[in-house]
Amino acid sequence: TQTYARILLGEGLFTLREAAVGFVAGVIIGLALAMVLVRSRWLDRGVVPYIIASQTVPLIAIAPIIVIWGRTNFDFLPWDWQDWMSVSIIATYLTFFPVAINGLRGLKSPAPADLELMESYAASWSQTMWRLRLPAAVPYLFAAFKIAATASIVGAIVGEISAGVSGGLGRRLLNEAFNYTTGPDRLYASVIGAAVLGIAVFLFVVAAERMVLGQQHREAI
Numbered sequence: 098t099q100t101y102a103r104i105l106l107g108e109g110l111f112t113l114r115e116a117a118v119g120f121v122a123g124v125i126i127g128l129a130l131a132m133v134l135v136r137s138r139w140l141d142r143g144v145v146p147y148i149i150a151s152q153t154v155p156l157i158a159i160a161p162i163i164v165i166w167g168r169t170n171f172d173f174l175p176w177d178w179q180d181w182m183s184v185s186i187i188a189t190y191l192t193f194f195p196v197a198i199n200g201l202r203g204l205k206s207p208a209p210a211d212l213e214l215m216e217s218y219a220a221s222w223s224q225t226m227w228r229l230r231l232p233a234a235v236p237y238l239f240a241a242f243k244i245a246a247t248a249s250i251v252g253a254i255v256g257e258i259s260a261g262v263s264g265g266l267g268r269r270l271l272n273e274a275f276n277y278t279t280g281p282d283r284l285y286a287s288v289i290g291a292a293v294l295g296i297a298v299f300l301f302v303v304a305a306e307r308m309v310l311g312q313q314h315r316e317a318i
Contacts, residue, residue: 105287108266108268109266109294112253113250114252115181117249119185119189119190120189120298122192123190123196123249124192124193125315126196127193127241128196131234134201134202134228135230147267149194155189156190157270163260164180164183164184164260164262181263183256183260183264184252184260187253188252191245191248192248193245195241196245198241200238200240203230206233206237234309243303247299250269254291255267266287266291273287
């Protein structure tokens with residue numbers, strides 16, 4: 098019904114907020130980590146295996162821990178810590194990985210001749226990063242953003258289900274699963290709503306990719 102569609106829209110926006118915060122935080126952390134690792138081969142070899150290993154931890158197991166940790170360890174903040182913020186941390190956990198790994202590949206992608214040319218100009222590390230490495234990494238980063246955007250939705254929904262958050266599509270899915278025998282159509286609608294949200298954020302990143310890469314192509318011409 099139209100009323101239930103509005104309920105799903107509200108829950109979807111709740112989940113989207115959690116996922117968006119997690120996505121932005123994950124992109125910042127992942128890209129910063131990639132920039133640090135590309136500067137040191139020793140750090141690259143030592144840290145990347147741990148980054149990969151971090152993704153083997155079951156999300157359902159750590160979600161309640163993150164929520165409890167958030168409730169008890171952020172009393173010093175000037176605002177009240179809310180459970181949805183902990184869910185955003187869970188989304189960040191899933192998001193930073195593809196950005197860090199693909200970002201590292203992209204930052205390493207410039208040809209040795211291009212790097213030598215920057216050295217011949219006496220370019221600093223930061224100048225080489227901003228003028229050569231980051232532009233070369235843009236296609237790799239957008240590939241990571243597509244994965245990260247959908248992963249942030251998955252992380253938010255799983256976090257809502259396992260962390261006991263009061264709203265969101267994850268909580269709605271859990272509630273409708275309990276009431277499946279009396280209203281199966283609502284469970285199916287909730288599943289479709291979650292899928293639509295994931296597809297929507299993916300298409301948003303695709304549109305942004307076409308705009309940015311298209312602009313780069315026009316500037317190159």
